[in-house]
Amino acid sequence: MKIGQFAKDFNVSIDTVRHYIDKGLLIPEKINTQYQMNTICLEDMALINELKLYRFSLKEIHKILSLKRLTNNGNNEDMSYFRNLLVEKKKQLIEEKDQILRAIHSLDAKINTETNENIEQDNKKKGVPLLFVPVLSCPYCQSGLSLQNASILVNQIFEGNLYCSCGYQTEIKDGILFTNNLQSSPFKYSIYEIDVEKWNPSFVSLIEKSKLWMYNELTQHQMENKMVLETNIEILMMLPKYLSSLSKNTSYIFTCYSLETIKTLKQSIEKLHPDLSVLYIVNSDLHLPLAHHSIDFFIDSLSLTQYSLIYKESPIQILTKYLKDNSYIIGNAVFYEANSKSLKRIQTIYPTPNPKALQLNLLEEELHEHHLTNLIKEIVGFTKNPGSYFSYHDENEKMNLLAYKAAYSTAK
Known part of the structure; x- marks a missing residue:
């Protein structure tokens, strides 16, 4: 039989039969290049299917077939051996069944716990803490914003409209601040929708190393009663992972254009760190409704890198006016060597990139031009394969990852 x-x-499939032949479970004759399945193959295959029904592994089945082949008969000893195997397999399956039932019960308990926690969390949702009201200002004329139609409960603003006499408007919905003129990035992406295949795990590990470097630099400073801003969190975020080890009296501001990212992060922080003071802003242009000179630390989690791909104006140029004197920027950025093919691809793939996007001198020039002294910078490492998400990357080139800290001061 063919x-x-x-x-x-x-x-079964032909590939399955070939696999059994390769493993020695079936031993057919071979005439020229064609396998001929004989009577013994028919008997062995019937036994294989029967044993698979009893949930024997192919390795176990091979042992049983080996005994059958060695003894070449079906005497009482063979039958006794086979019966003992069946009894042992039954015991094993009963044990597995008990383990599965225990796992199911544990899952039910976990699901019920999570459901109850989610209900409790829904009842404890937080709004915009009132302590942020003094720093809410028009991003254009810097006048204080008037709050109208507000829903306030226990020092939290859940709903409300904010107005400036110059015409600027923004609103609070579900405890999240929405700026006007929202514009989604033409290259939509959210860290919560990450496709691991598009980010090389070794590059993610490199980024994690840079985030640890940033955290260590941040903790060199006194954080009590400070205000920390992290932007661009739809791509990458550093602070949330380390909130438990930072000061409880620090105020945090997170901003990005993705409402889903903001909502997910808000839910997570409220569950894990319910006592923290946090302001969540949905914004796309970084012109934030905050008072100038109100931020102590700006966390740049690849903000300069990603922003420079889309806009000629840099985030450092926009955000320095929000920084206090003697404040800090702590961040990471990727860059290529001059004249690399990847840099040329960026200029062709993206419609309006910064001419110096992903060049090291862009960061250095921005820091210098906007009164930032580069105290520390360290190349954390490089990769030749960051992943397919980075469509502009040439596989023969190094993408370097840099971590840095710079001090902001208006004194010359």
């Missing part, structure tokens, strides 16, 4: 008919008779 292998095709054999597979059809036993309702």
